[in-house]
Amino acid sequence: xxxxxxxxxxxxxxxxxxxxxxxxxxxxxxxxxxxxxxxxxxxxxxxxxxxxxxxxxxxxxxxxxxxxxxxxxxxxxxxxxxxxxxxxxxxx
Numbered sequence: 001x002x003x004x005x006x007x008x009x010x011x012x013x014x015x016x017x018x019x020x021x022x023x024x025x026x027x028x029x030x031x032x033x034x035x036x037x038x039x040x041x042x043x044x045x046x047x048x049x050x051x052x053x054x055x056x057x058x059x060x061x062x063x064x065x066x067x068x069x070x071x072x073x074x075x076x077x078x079x080x081x082x083x084x085x086x087x088x089x090x091x092x
Contacts, residue, residue, distance in 0.1 A: 007057045017087045
């Protein structure tokens with residue numbers, strides 16, 4: 001999965017899980033693929049080893065000047081990190 005595909009999958013899953021049913025993605029097979037990629041283990045062992053790709057997703061989605069102008073910010077980063085822990089099973 002490329003960085004762009006990973007970002008799209010993460011943001012889609014995040015949107016769905018946090019209530020954006022129209023724009024989000026509800027796909028449990030995709031969720032397991034993402035967990036496997038982020039943990040480095042296709043079985044879904046939940047140890048986040050892919051910190052760099054996650055940091056890029058956060059930076060590009062919530063902290064660019066354009067994202068800040070659209071109203072995103074540090075509170076969205078916090079929500080995303082909480083979601084990674086509660087819904088994706090990563091202890092951060």
